[in-house]
Amino acid sequence: METRGETTSSLNPGDIKSTSASTSTDxxxxxxxxxxxxxxxxxxxxxxxxxxIDHLMIEKVSGRVAYAVMSFGxxxxxxxxxxxxxxxxxxxDTTLDGYRTxxxxxxxxxxxxxxxxxxxxxxxxxxHSRVHSHxxxxxxxxxxx
Numbered sequence: 001m002e003t004r005g006e007t008t009s010s011l012n013p014g015d016i017k018s019t020s021a022s023t024s025t026d027x028x029x030x031x032x033x034x035x036x037x038x039x040x041x042x043x044x045x046x047x048x049x050x051x052x053i054d055h056l057m058i059e060k061v062s063g064r065v066a067y068a069v070m071s072f073g074x075x076x077x078x079x080x081x082x083x084x085x086x087x088x089x090x091x092x093d094t095t096l097d098g099y100r101t102x103x104x105x106x107x108x109x110x111x112x113x114x115x116x117x118x119x120x121x122x123x124x125x126x127x128h129s130r131v132h133s134h135x136x137x138x139x140x141x142x143x144x145x
Contacts, residue, residue, distance in 0.1 A: 034058075041098035042070065042090065050105045057084060057122070066139075067131075068099070070108055071116075081113045086137040103135060111135065 034056055042050040054071040058064065067084035085108060090099040111134045112127060114120045121127070132139055 037068070041096070042068070042085075043093070043096055043098055043100050044104050045100075045102050047096075048105070050101065050103065050108060053099070054082065056087075072109060080116060082116050083108050083111050083113045084131055085111075086132060086135055086139070089135055089137050107135070 037053055038055055040053050042052060044050045051070040051072065053068045055069050056065050057067040057069060059066050065087040068087055068090055070083045070085060071080045072083065085101070085103060089103055090101050092098075093100040112130045128139065
């Protein structure tokens with residue numbers, strides 16, 4: 001119907017539901033649960049398999065993901081080394097159903113690492129600087145504290 005030169009249309013409840021469903025479907029495609037990121041494959045610049053994500057490190061206050069942590073080595077879960085990769089160095093590739101990066105496996109394995117457990121000091125700003133320097137990335141925010 002037209003009112004003062006404006007065109008409007010009447011919506012029935014079915015139209016509203018389909019609009020809402022479309023919006024929530026779009027949001028669901030953009031969001032992923034952290035437990036689904038665990039185990040997601042990471043691929044290098046030429047499509048070679050670099051590894052898979054073991055877990056994420058999330059900055060408590062901002063809620064931003066700081067690192068995707070990849071693990072290598074060990075036997076039966078013991079003796080693993082964990083290699084945090086700056087989150088902003090990864091881009092999700094829908095054709096691979098995984099993350100793509102310009103980082104090689106050798107680069108990840110040569111990066112600053114830790115052996116896991118609760119004893120690691122995530123507040124060590126110098127360590128964060130070494131990680132970002134190694135990957136030639138900028139932190140996604142100014143402080144991890």
